[in-house]
Amino acid sequence: MSDRTSRRSPAESSRRHxxxxxxxxxxxxxxxxxxxxVENRHSVDIRLxxxxxxxxxxxxxxxxxIVGVVIGLLVSRSRK
Structure with a gap:
C-alpha cells in the first residue's frame, strides 16, 4: 500500500465519519x-x-x- 491510502489527515477522517x-x-x-x-395535527377530545x-x-x-419517561426514571432510580 502506498502512504496515500494508508494515512489520512485528521480533517479527512473527521469529514468522513x-x-x-x-x-x-x-x-x-x-x-x-x-x-x-404533521400527520396528527387534528384536534381530539380527551376526557380527564x-x-x-x-x-x-x-x-x-x-x-x-414525557409522563412515561418520568415514570421510567422514577422506577429505575428506586431499584438502584
Whole structure:
C-alpha cells in the first residue's frame, strides 16, 4: 500500500465519519417525529376524569411520552 491510502489527515477522517450510528439514529428519529406531528395535527377530545380537554393528537402523544419517561426514571432510580 502506498502512504496515500494508508494515512489520512485528521480533517479527512473527521469529514468522513461525521455520520456515526448515534447521529444517524437521531436524524431518523427526528424525521419520524416531524412526520408524526404533521400527520396528527387534528384536534381530539380527551376526557380527564370530569373535564374534557381538546388538543392536537401529537400534543397528547408528546405529553404521554414525557409522563412515561418520568415514570421510567422514577422506577429505575428506586431499584438502584
Amino acid at each position: 461525521w455520520l456515526s450510528p448515534h447521529v444517524a439514529t437521531g436524524l431518523v428519529l427526528a424525521a419520524l417525529a416531524v412526520v408524526l406531528i 376524569f370530569i373535564p374534557v380537554v381538546t388538543m392536537p393528537v401529537w400534543t397528547a402523544l408528546a405529553v404521554m411520552l
